[in-house]
Amino acid sequence: MQTQVAIIGAGPAGLLLAHMLHRRGIESVILERHSRAYIERRIRAGVMEHDVAALLERVGLGARMRREGLVHQGINLRFAGRTVRVDFAGLVGRSVMVYGQHEVVKDMVRARLEAGGTILFEAEAVRLEGLEGERPVVVFRHGGLEERLEAAVVAGCDGFHGIARRSIPAAHITTFERRYPYAWLGILAEARPASEELIYARHERGFALLSMRSPTLSRLYIQVPPTTDLADWPDERIWDELELRLAAPGFHLERGPVVQKDLTVMRSFVTEPMRYGRLLLAGDAAHIVPPTGAKGLNLAVADVTHLARALFAFFERGDERPFEAYSRLCLQRIWQVQHFSWWMTTMLHREEGALPFDHHRQLGELEAVTGSRAALTWLAEHYTGLPLDFSEIA
Numbered sequence: 001m002q003t004q005v006a007i008i009g010a011g012p013a014g015l016l017l018a019h020m021l022h023r024r025g026i027e028s029v030i031l032e033r034h035s036r037a038y039i040e041r042r043i044r045a046g047v048m049e050h051d052v053a054a055l056l057e058r059v060g061l062g063a064r065m066r067r068e069g070l071v072h073q074g075i076n077l078r079f080a081g082r083t084v085r086v087d088f089a090g091l092v093g094r095s096v097m098v099y100g101q102h103e104v105v106k107d108m109v110r111a112r113l114e115a116g117g118t119i120l121f122e123a124e125a126v127r128l129e130g131l132e133g134e135r136p137v138v139v140f141r142h143g144g145l146e147e148r149l150e151a152a153v154v155a156g157c158d159g160f161h162g163i164a165r166r167s168i169p170a171a172h173i174t175t176f177e178r179r180y181p182y183a184w185l186g187i188l189a190e191a192r193p194a195s196e197e198l199i200y201a202r203h204e205r206g207f208a209l210l211s212m213r214s215p216t217l218s219r220l221y222i223q224v225p226p227t228t229d230l231a232d233w234p235d236e237r238i239w240d241e242l243e244l245r246l247a248a249p250g251f252h253l254e255r256g257p258v259v260q261k262d263l264t265v266m267r268s269f270v271t272e273p274m275r276y277g278r279l280l281l282a283g284d285a286a287h288i289v290p291p292t293g294a295k296g297l298n299l300a301v302a303d304v305t306h307l308a309r310a311l312f313a314f315f316e317r318g319d320e321r322p323f324e325a326y327s328r329l330c331l332q333r334i335w336q337v338q339h340f341s342w343w344m345t346t347m348l349h350r351e352e353g354a355l356p357f358d359h360h361r362q363l364g365e366l367e368a369v370t371g372s373r374a375a376l377t378w379l380a381e382h383y384t385g386l387p388l389d390f391s392e393i394a
């Protein structure tokens with residue numbers, strides 16, 4: 001098989017890239033190791049930055065999001081028995097869109113297939129060849145056979161555990177990593193969200209987050225040790241813990257059937273550079289953030305805007321210079337987002353074995369942030385997202 005861009009991974013990064021290339025007449029093939037049903041059911045992120053939602057609209061992927069998504073003008077910080085609303089609209093005139101990542105993926109898959117694009121499901125990339133040359137090849141397994149996809153460029157959009165990043169010789173990349181001594185136990189429940197906007201709660205027993213995917217689906221998380229066994233957490237125990245950590249005067253948590261339960265480890269990770277020869281990495285393949293800042297999906301979209309522009313220049317004008325600039329452009333945003341995600345995480349979680357000093361300092365930090373319009377404005381700017389560069393995106 002041959003194509004112009006071989007894309008590994010049908011997550012938000014790979015699907016959006018294929019869609020944007022198609023709109024400029026550039027051909028691609030996506031290889032995805034899971035089935036269509038699997039990726040369309042996989043529950044992950046749910047908060048889209050202001051400009052990310054605008055970008056999806058601009059490229060014709062926003063119709064269902066506009067109808068079914070929830071526009072949020074703020075979030076709540078709950079600590080020391082108080083709740084402080086961060087008013088995004090008032091502080092920075094921006095908002096976020098709450099719309100499940102699996103819904104975004106459904107919209108993108110449908111758009112791609114309706115446009116006649118190729119997504120090979122249950123096709124696992126197993127080896128990359130000739131990345132230093134002009135016709136790299138992705139070797140993949142599909143239907144029990146090993147096949148080859150030759151392209152001018154390979155886009156590694158295969159997430160943190162994919163093969164693209166691992167195919168780069170170690171001498172050519174540097175990685176930066178920080179692991180956190182806690183994880184999130186998350187549930188998706190058929191229950192009306194107990195708050196119209198997200199609640200980030202810092203509690204003596206650990207962090208809790210109330211989020212949602214729709215007016216009838218709640219997404220809730222509690223901080224737990226990374227070694228937690230989900231079997232030790234029957235539904236009622238989770239609800240009881242959520243009630244304790246989210247408690248506030250007049251607040252009532254509605255319970256409902258738990259339809260999914262998962263454990264997310266928390267990690268910050270960056271690869272530099274995000275390119276090796278004709279392989280370019282985007283999204284989780286190149287970086288991971290702890291989910292507290294709701295940034296993983298948004299950062300993947302931001303990478304893709306730069307990658308798409310680099311590929312327009314290459315295929316339309318034969319200009320390879322944007323490949324050189326690609327990493328630098330992405331990393332400017334990535335490190336700012338890494339900082340924000342780390343900051344939200346460490347401000348709100350309780351670290352096992354922390355000193356009483358740390359406990360009081362953390363409360364002092366929350367008091368300082370919520371008491372300062374300047375600090376709240378900074379939080380709102382980053383939560384709703386740094387501006388995206390929309391040039392050449394039509």
Ligand SMILES: Cc1cc2nc3c(=O)[nH]c(=O)nc-3n(C[C@H](O)[C@H](O)[C@H](O)COP(=O)(O)OP(=O)(O)OC[C@H]3O[C@@H](n4cnc5c(N)ncnc54)[C@H](O)[C@@H]3O)c2cc1C
Binds near residue numbers: 031043101
């Ligand atoms: C369990 C979990 C929960 C999360 N929760 C949140 C959250 O609450 N909020 C938030 O902001 N972010 C969250 N994230 C992060 C967010 O979902 C990711 O940042 C986002 O999915 C990145 O998109 P991507 O396209 O780069 O990668 P992915 O969505 O991971 O897509 C990569 C795709 O590549 C495929 N693939 C991998 N290897 C191969 C191969 N060898 N061959 C072919 N295909 C391959 C995978 O099956 C996958 O479909 C979560 C992530 C996980 C894993």
